């Protein structure tokens with residue numbers, strides 16, 4: 001037999017310990033969360049203005065190596081606003097990996113634009129820059145990079161850093177520059193990850209984070225737009241605050257806009273979580289190290305390790321099935337979940353969802369191959385405690 005399922009379960013148990021049920025990813029509230037949330041209630045500042053929103057934005061910008069962070073209600077809304085500000089709208093196409101969470105592509109569709117699906121690199125699980133360059137050469141023309149078939153302008157590239165692992169950013173930035181396409185990074189999963197020492201989310205015109213309950217750092221629900229561009233940050237604040245012009249009492253608005261700002265209550269959670277970020281990252285990396293070690297002796301699978309030149313937050317750990325075990329994915333999922341080890345397949349590929357089935361695309365064979373091989377395994381910060389020094 002290509003893969004010994006019992007051996008795999010036993011090896012995972014050496015990392016997870018005991019017989020307890022382990023969820024795929026649970027939040028960790030080990031700091032001043034109660035204190036800060038309570039102070040919002042005590043002070044009466046629960047909504048979209050308040051000192052925690054300001055503090056969270058300042059501390060987040062510092063942690064992510066950017067000049068500005070704008071706190072938003074969730075990651076999808078943050079992507080939506082960032083794409084609109086980058087000029088994405090009807091008649092545009094946006095390059096996006098088919099291997100991503102649906103939120104990335106929903107945000108593009110909310111702009112009235114078309115996703116244009118791109119393939120993945122098996123080393124990073126993110127966009128493959130060389131394959132993208134060849135595709136853009138073949139299918140676009142003109143100074144404004146139009147799709148020759150649809151006539152639409154390729155208005156943005158949205159790389160997504162899968163499970164917190166960096167896309168090949170040297171390669172991708174070169175392609176984006178060569179074709180003159182702005183880049184909005186979906187770094188929803190990648191807080192604390194770096195590429196050549198530079199934090200993910202800080203490479204493009206803007207980057208986006210998510211603080212959903214299953215992410216490394218949570219605000220309940222939440223997201224952020226990161227940017228070094230002061231005008232972009234100002235416009236992001238304006239667009240997400242009903243485009244209200246600053247005035248002490250007048251209600252004056254200068255465009256159709258959104259109520260997308262993060263409430264103070266959520267930001268209070270975020271400030272408490274950010275204080276623990278370094279510890280969270282250390283534990284997640286320690287957990288990943290233990291998995292890599294434990295899975296090494298199991299024939300038929302390998303633990304996915306961080307790509308070259310990068311340092312990953314290991315938001316979601318993953319094992320990949322080898323050729324001789326690739327048809328056993330569903331058995332692996334069934335068996336592990338039966339014994340209380342919360343595992344999941346990767347997202348169904350976006351070009352296979354009914355609402356995106358006719359969207360333009362390149363050859364997607366690498367993503368299609370990866371989809372059959374990836375199994376995510378429990379990754380909560382708590383699980384890393386026993387493994388961190």
Ligand SMILES: *Cc1c(COP(=O)(O)O)cnc(C)c1O
Pocket residue numbers: 074075076077100101103104160186188189210211212221222223
């Ligand atoms: C979580 C996530 C999002 C969306 O974030 P929400 O806060 O849930 O809206 C977008 N893209 C990716 C890749 C994600 O993992």
